[in-house]
Amino acid sequence: MKNELPGRGLILNYVIALAAIFSLNFALPRLMPGDPLHAIYGDEALVSMTAEMEAHLIKQFALDRTWTDQLATYLIGLLHGNLGYSYYYKDQVSAVIMGALPWTLLLTLLALAIATVIGVIMGIEAASRRGKLLDRGLTASLIFLSGFPMFFMGILLLLIFGVSLGWAPLFGAITPYSGLEGLDYLKDLCRHLALPVSALVLVLVGDTFLITRSTVISMLAESFIMTSRAIGCSEFKVKYAHTGRNSLLPVVTETGMRIPHLLIQTLFIEIVFSYPGVGLLLNTALSSRDYPLIQGILLLLTVLVLTINLFVDLLYSKLDPRVRYAH
Amino acid sequence: MHIDPFRAVASDRLALAGLFILATIVFMAVFAPVLTFFSPDCYTGQIFSHPSLMHPLGTDSLGQDIWSRLLYGARTTLLVAAGVAVISVILSVLVGASAALIGGMYESIWMRIVDAMYSVPPIIVMILVAAYIRPSLLITILMISLLSWPEGARIIRSQVLSLKEREHIYASKTFGAGRRHIFKSHIAPELGPLIMAMTVQDARRAVFMEAGMGFLGVSDPMTISLGKMIHQALDFTYLEVWKWWLLPTGLALSLTLVALCFIGFSLEAAMDPRLVPGPLERSKEQC
Numbered sequence: 001m002k003n004e005l006p007g008r009g010l011i012l013n014y015v016i017a018l019a020a021i022f023s024l025n026f027a028l029p030r031l032m033p034g035d036p037l038h039a040i041y042g043d044e045a046l047v048s049m050t051a052e053m054e055a056h057l058i059k060q061f062a063l064d065r066t067w068t069d070q071l072a073t074y075l076i077g078l079l080h081g082n083l084g085y086s087y088y089y090k091d092q093v094s095a096v097i098m099g100a101l102p103w104t105l106l107l108t109l110l111a112l113a114i115a116t117v118i119g120v121i122m123g124i125e126a127a128s129r130r131g132k133l134l135d136r137g138l139t140a141s142l143i144f145l146s147g148f149p150m151f152f153m154g155i156l157l158l159l160i161f162g163v164s165l166g167w168a169p170l171f172g173a174i175t176p177y178s179g180l181e182g183l184d185y186l187k188d189l190c191r192h193l194a195l196p197v198s199a200l201v202l203v204l205v206g207d208t209f210l211i212t213r214s215t216v217i218s219m220l221a222e223s224f225i226m227t228s229r230a231i232g233c234s235e236f237k238v239k240y241a242h243t244g245r246n247s248l249l250p251v252v253t254e255t256g257m258r259i260p261h262l263l264i265q266t267l268f269i270e271i272v273f274s275y276p277g278v279g280l281l282l283n284t285a286l287s288s289r290d291y292p293l294i295q296g297i298l299l300l301l302t303v304l305v306l307t308i309n310l311f312v313d314l315l316y317s318k319l320d321p322r323v324r325y326a327h
Numbered sequence: 328m329h330i331d332p333f334r335a336v337a338s339d340r341l342a343l344a345g346l347f348i349l350a351t352i353v354f355m356a357v358f359a360p361v362l363t364f365f366s367p368d369c370y371t372g373q374i375f376s377h378p379s380l381m382h383p384l385g386t387d388s389l390g391q392d393i394w395s396r397l398l399y400g401a402r403t404t405l406l407v408a409a410g411v412a413v414i415s416v417i418l419s420v421l422v423g424a425s426a427a428l429i430g431g432m433y434e435s436i437w438m439r440i441v442d443a444m445y446s447v448p449p450i451i452v453m454i455l456v457a458a459y460i461r462p463s464l465l466i467t468i469l470m471i472s473l474l475s476w477p478e479g480a481r482i483i484r485s486q487v488l489s490l491k492e493r494e495h496i497y498a499s500k501t502f503g504a505g506r507r508h509i510f511k512s513h514i515a516p517e518l519g520p521l522i523m524a525m526t527v528q529d530a531r532r533a534v535f536m537e538a539g540m541g542f543l544g545v546s547d548p549m550t551i552s553l554g555k556m557i558h559q560a561l562d563f564t565y566l567e568v569w570k571w572w573l574l575p576t577g578l579a580l581s582l583t584l585v586a587l588c589f590i591g592f593s594l595e596a597a598m599d600p601r602l603v604p605g606p607l608e609r610s611k612e613q614c
Contacts, residue, residue, distance in 0.1 A: 016443040024452065028459050143341070147588030149535060151542070152577045155557070159574065163564050170564065260448050268539065272561065286458060286543050298455045302447060309446050 010317075014310050021302045025295050026074050030067070037061070040084075040291060083299065084292030088285065093296035097278065101300075104277035108259075108266050110193065111200035116255055119205045123212025124244050128235075130217060138209065146206025151268035154199035158272060161195060171274035196273045204262060211254050215247035256312035260305040331520075335597030336590065345589030348582050356401040363395035367551050375568055384571040387556075388563060393572055397579055400553040403464065404534055404583060410468035411475065411533035412526045418476035419525060423483025424514065427491065428506050438484070441477040449474035450536055457545040464550050467540070471533050479525045486521055490514050520598055527591040531584060538580055553580045 029040040037057060058064055061073060077084075083093035122142075126135040145153075162170045174188050219225065220243060228242050267279030274280060278297055285293035336342040355362060364381055365371055374390045376382055384393035422441070426434040452474055456462075462470060490496065496513055540546045541554025553576055560573035 013439070013442040013446055016439065017446045020443060021447060021452070024455060028456065032459055140341075143589075143592060144585065147585040147592075148581055149538070149584050151557075152581045155561070155573060155577050158564065159569060163569065264448055264450055268542065271542070271558075282454075283543060286454075286545055289458075291458070294458050295455070298451050301451055305448055305451070306446055 010310065010313050014306050018303070018306055021299065022075075022078070025299060026071060029291065030070070083296035086285075086290050086293040086296075088288045088290040088293065093292050096281065096293060097296055097300055100276060100278045100281045103275060104263075104266055104270065104279065107193070107196055107200070107270070107275065107277060108262055111197050111204060111266070112255065112259065112262060114197065115201045115204035116208055116251070118201070119208025120212050120244065120248075120251060122205070123209045124216050124239055124247075126209070127213045127216035127220065128239055128243075135213075139213070142206035142209050145202055146204075146210075148203055150199060150203045150265040151272050153203050154196065154269045154272040157195045157199050172276065192275075196269050196275055199269055199272075200262070200266065203265070204258075207258060208251060208255065212247060212251055215250050216243050219243045219247050253312065253316050256308070256315065259308050259312075263301065263305065335520075336593055339593040339596075341589045342593035345586040345593075348586035349590070352401055352579070352583055352586070353405060355398055356405050359395070359398035359402060363392065363398055365392040365395050367391060367396045367399040375566065378571050384575055385568065387559065387568070387572055393556075393575070396551055396556060397553070397576060399551045400556055400576070401579060401583070403550055403552050404537060404580070406464065407468055407471065407537040408530040408533045408583075408587075411471045412530040414468070414472035415476045415529045415533075416479060416522055416526050418472065419479030419483055420518070420522065422476065423480035424487050424510060424518075426480070427484045427487035428510060428514075434484075437480070441480050444474070444477040445481065449532075450539060453536055453540060454543060454545060457540055461545060461547050463547045467537060467546060467550075468533075471536050475529055475532055479529065482521065482525065483518065486518060487514055490517055520594065524591060524594040524598060527587055527594060531587040531591060534580070534583055534587065 037054065040061065061070065081094055083097070085091075086093045086096050089096045122138055126138045129135045158170065161167045169192050172192060174185070174192060225238060225242060228238050233242070266277070267282060269275070270277045270279030271283045278301070282294065282297045284290070285297065336346065368391065370390045371382070371386055371392055372390060373386055374388055376386045378385045382392050382394060384397065387393050387396070422437055426437045449471070453470060456470065457467075460466070491514070493513075496509060499509055499513060537546070537552060538554035538557075541550070541552030541556075542558045544555065544558060546552055546555065556576045557573065557580070560569060560576060563569065564573065
């Protein structure tokens with residue numbers, strides 16, 4: 001029985017992908033012309049470096065030994081969670097990233113939750129009014145919105161509500177040095193969250209809407225819906241308890257599959273709104289050529305994306321046994 | 328699967344709108360030297376000047392004419408889109424079709440590679456590599472192509488696998504047709520609509536990635552890119568210049584993406600039998 005264990009082939013894929021990214025991270029600075037230490041740390045960092053520090057770093061990266069030793073040192077360092085030292089922030093890369101990650105996760109998860117709830121409700125309502133004005137209007141406008149690049153949606157919102165109307169703050173996650181506490185702090189947080197989250201939601205909601213709508217439309221033709229109508233269920237119950245619940249499976253898996261995409265888009269949104277998450281950190285790292293930080297961020301993102309993908313794949317084959325035989 | 332992609336697009340208002348927008352942008356990019364007074368890199372002697380007859384969109388913080396930068400930026404965008412679409416689709420078809428037709432070890436190795444590449448978002452790899460080498464336009468096109476073919480290869484392979492089992496293919500094998508003949512005269516023609524949809528999809532992703540790299544400042548500093556212009560303009564939102572700098576640039580990029588999205592959506596809808604409405608509903612569905 002070749003198909004008995006769907007997980008094994010999947011996990012192998014992810015191991016290969018991860019290995020490829022690790023080797024890219026390892027090989028890129030060493031393949032650059034010139035001194036690998038310069039490529040690992042960037043020229044800017046080495047200007048202020050003394051000879052002893054350089055010697056120490058060469059020893060630390062095992063740059064004076066064979067490349068197998070270098071690889072071993074690199075991998076052992078990674079296993080210890082050592083991503084290197086960010087000279088721009090003068091701190092361990094892992095510590096710098098961990099400081100920014102919560103903001104990114106907050107933004108991503110909040111947008112995902114809001115977009116999914118709104119998308120499902122609108123999808124069900126549109127499907128049950130198929131062909132009516134509401135359905136047509138929603139479908140057309142959401143297709144239009146989902147074609148928009150998210151960061152431009154962010155820019156538009158920033159220009160309209162931030163710059164022109166002045167309703168929302170232009171940058172950051174909290175007002176600096178305001179010393180707010182308790183409820184006021186929360187309010188300040190929400191004011192800063194409003195625009196970035198809306199930008200993400202506006203673009204994201206279209207896909208959820210379209211999937212829900214097409215699933216519900218095909219579900220409404222099933223005989224159990226006719227039965228529930230016949231026994232006198234209220235229209236609300238038919239729509240949400242019977243149809244809606246049964247259409248959740250494709251919605252959930254599709255949502256899961258889109259998380260990596262959302263994560264990438266969030267990075268751009270953060271840069272637009274100067275939101276202090278991983279995206280803004282990446283932007284700073286790229287412009288100051290802080291290579292250890294760039295590598296650390298991209299490595300973390302890859303691991304995150306691969307984990308989510310693996311999880312969704314496993315969940316999918318568990319929820320829908322047909323997938324197991326598709327490969 | 329007998330679908331005429333041209334008719335599908337021509338009978339869909341959304342797709343027609345997309346084609347129209349795209350055609351306008353292509354026209355402006357092609358005739359950029361005729362439509363502008365200044366070269367995009369030329370310092371005009373005045374920074375942040377308001378829109379005027381000489382500078383339809385004013386000048387930016389470096390005194391460059393925004394209108395001409397916009398048109399030349401659109402050139403980069405379209406060049407990357409077209410280049411990537413062609414190279415990536417060719418790679419997809421080569422790998423996908425050959426894997427499905429040859430099978431065995433060859434197929435499983437290729438599909439392993441495809442699956443592994445498919446699970447890493449291309450833009451992450453792209454940023455990582457570009458941070459080191461700051462790729463020129465040509466390298467950018469090649470890199471994006473190399474990263475985006477696996478998805479198409481997967482689709483082509485499964486399509487060829489199902490086409491391979493058709494009666495007429497067996498019949499043609501009985502008459503002694505070789506693999507090459509079967510692919511050329513029985514399989515390739517059926518792949519047409521799918522390839523068109525993939526081309527649009529690849530072009531769209533390429534536009535986004537090129538803009539994203541420009542936005543993050545990791546592309547060749549000499550390339551004029553809409554993404555880079557947007558990033559530059561974002562630093563000056565406190566001045567009035569965003570009205571003719573940030574907004575038109577972002578709009579141009581978004582319109583390109585939206586146009587490709589409309590065309591792709593209608594091609595995909597034409598190929599998915601579940602989404603094709605019956606003759607009665609067709610008029611209703613069009614919005």
